[in-house]
Amino acid sequence: MKKIIVIGAGASGMMAAVSAKSFGGKDVDVYVLERNEYPGKKILATGNGKCNFTNIVQGPLCYRSSNPDFAWDAVLQFPAQSTIRFFLELGIYSVNRNGYLYPASGQASSVRDVLTMEMKRLGVHVLTNVFVEKVEAEGNGFCVYTKEKTFAADKVILACGGKAASYTGSDGNGYAHAEMFGHTIVPVLPALVQLRCKEKVYKKLSGVRSACKISLFSHQECVAQDSGELQLTDYGISGIPVFQVSRFAAQALREGKEVSALLDFAPDFSKEQFLDFLKRRIQSRPKKNVEEFLIGCFHKKLCDCWIYISRIDKAKLVIELTDDELEKLVRIIKEFKTTVVNVNSFDQAQVCAGGVDTKEVCVRTMESKLKKGLFFAGEILDVDGMCGGYNLQWAWSSGYLAGKHAAQ
Numbered sequence: 001m002k003k004i005i006v007i008g009a010g011a012s013g014m015m016a017a018v019s020a021k022s023f024g025g026k027d028v029d030v031y032v033l034e035r036n037e038y039p040g041k042k043i044l045a046t047g048n049g050k051c052n053f054t055n056i057v058q059g060p061l062c063y064r065s066s067n068p069d070f071a072w073d074a075v076l077q078f079p080a081q082s083t084i085r086f087f088l089e090l091g092i093y094s095v096n097r098n099g100y101l102y103p104a105s106g107q108a109s110s111v112r113d114v115l116t117m118e119m120k121r122l123g124v125h126v127l128t129n130v131f132v133e134k135v136e137a138e139g140n141g142f143c144v145y146t147k148e149k150t151f152a153a154d155k156v157i158l159a160c161g162g163k164a165a166s167y168t169g170s171d172g173n174g175y176a177h178a179e180m181f182g183h184t185i186v187p188v189l190p191a192l193v194q195l196r197c198k199e200k201v202y203k204k205l206s207g208v209r210s211a212c213k214i215s216l217f218s219h220q221e222c223v224a225q226d227s228g229e230l231q232l233t234d235y236g237i238s239g240i241p242v243f244q245v246s247r248f249a250a251q252a253l254r255e256g257k258e259v260s261a262l263l264d265f266a267p268d269f270s271k272e273q274f275l276d277f278l279k280r281r282i283q284s285r286p287k288k289n290v291e292e293f294l295i296g297c298f299h300k301k302l303c304d305c306w307i308y309i310s311r312i313d314k315a316k317l318v319i320e321l322t323d324d325e326l327e328k329l330v331r332i333i334k335e336f337k338t339t340v341v342n343v344n345s346f347d348q349a350q351v352c353a354g355g356v357d358t359k360e361v362c363v364r365t366m367e368s369k370l371k372k373g374l375f376f377a378g379e380i381l382d383v384d385g386m387c388g389g390y391n392l393q394w395a396w397s398s399g400y401l402a403g404k405h406a407a408q
């Protein structure tokens with residue numbers, strides 16, 4: 001009987017184990033070795049405890065990598081529809097929120113539970129509190145070393161995760177196992193993470209939320225854009241649109257580039273439309289002063305900040321504003337420039353960019369091109385998805401392929 005060892009019982013490892021045993025049946029013995037006391041610790045934290053497990057809107061640009069086609073080619077072999085069907089068979093009804101899918105229970109634990117139940121039903125051996133220290137080639141197979149025991153295996157699936165949220169067990173130690181077999185690690189950086197900005201105004205804006213379009217610049221070039229609810233913190237900016245552009249900020253900062261962002265707090269208007277809107281508002285409220293004038297359109301803390309930056313006297317009546325002053329306000333509100341000095345740490349990031357170079361991995365099988373019998377699944381690979389269920393979709397797709405082909 002062929003013995004398959006999966007290292008890591010996260011989303012990708014559990015999927016790989018289920019897939020390996022489903023395809024291999026009686027011919028394979030599948031072990032999952034997990035350092036935590038229970039499987040799927042990170043799954044429990046996903047989607048604010050609700051687990052956004054996939055997204056029905058899919059496309060190549062939802063997945064990022066230094067080898068851009070790889071992820072999408074893999075996802076197409078086990079796409080979102082397969083994920084939905086797979087979890088439905090395990091008992092999960094899904095709720096669709098603007099394309100983002102969640103289990104109907106509203107509990108991330110449902111996803112973890114059905115996977116652990118399925119592993120049990122199939123006869124997968126799940127060993128917890130087992131930290132894999134080393135993996136070595138042994139004849140045609142492998143030796144997997146833990147403190148207590150050495151396991152022999154015909155196939156090994158590395159599903160140890162990346163470096164984000166190390167409190168869930170993924171601290172980047174898996175990269176060393178891949179390097180032992182000659183694999184290259186594309187520099188690993190925090191992604192889906194908050195941005196730290198230079199300006200002092202953030203201390204006063206902490207806690208504010210606002211609709212916003214963010215454009216991220218590396219030197220003078222716009223490298224990413226997104227829209228949604230911006231969250232201001234005492235050190236900078238957060239929220240889904242910030243997460244979506246953060247991996248590009250991390251990359252540019254690593255390359256020593258100057259990184260800035262333009263924040264558009266009136267994203268539904270062009271500059272001309274917004275100027276026109278302000279002029280009409282002045283006509284209908286001529287007796288208001290500058291401080292009172294924007295109340296009801298934007299958060300008061302934002303209004304105060306913009307007026308302060310514009311250096312316009314807040315007691316001035318709006319009817320007395322000059323064209324230059326109005327245009328200045330429009331520029332500040334629609335093109336608020338902020339300097340990005342850093343991204344938050346791996347522990348605050350939802351995922352990481354970078355990892356095992358996918359050029360060294362077969363896209364059809366997830367098998368290493370450098371070492372036969374060694375497979376990869378999940379975030380350990382140089383693939384990061386956009387925020388919105390794409391990272392779990394990557395875990396399901398890559399785990400499915402790795403398990404299936406390790407078993408065959």
Ligand SMILES: Cc1cc2nc3c(=O)[nH]c(=O)nc-3n(C[C@H](O)[C@H](O)[C@H](O)COP(=O)(O)OP(=O)(O)OC[C@H]3O[C@@H](n4cnc5c(N)ncnc54)[C@H](O)[C@@H]3O)c2cc1C
Pocket residue numbers: 007008009010011012013033034035036040041042043045046047048051052053054130131132133159160161162164165168169170171173174349350351377378379380388389390391392393395
């Ligand atoms: C707060 C938060 C919210 C998120 N929300 C979402 C969301 O809603 N939707 C989405 O798509 N994505 C989300 N993500 C991202 C998603 O959770 C991950 O991309 C995905 O879980 C990665 O799965 P994985 O199996 O590759 O790695 P992991 O889940 O990190 O699993 C790796 C496992 O390997 C174990 N391990 C590591 N090294 C060893 C070793 N040497 N020996 C034994 N075991 C080892 C770890 O303990 C861990 O259990 C979120 C992430 C975070 C942190």
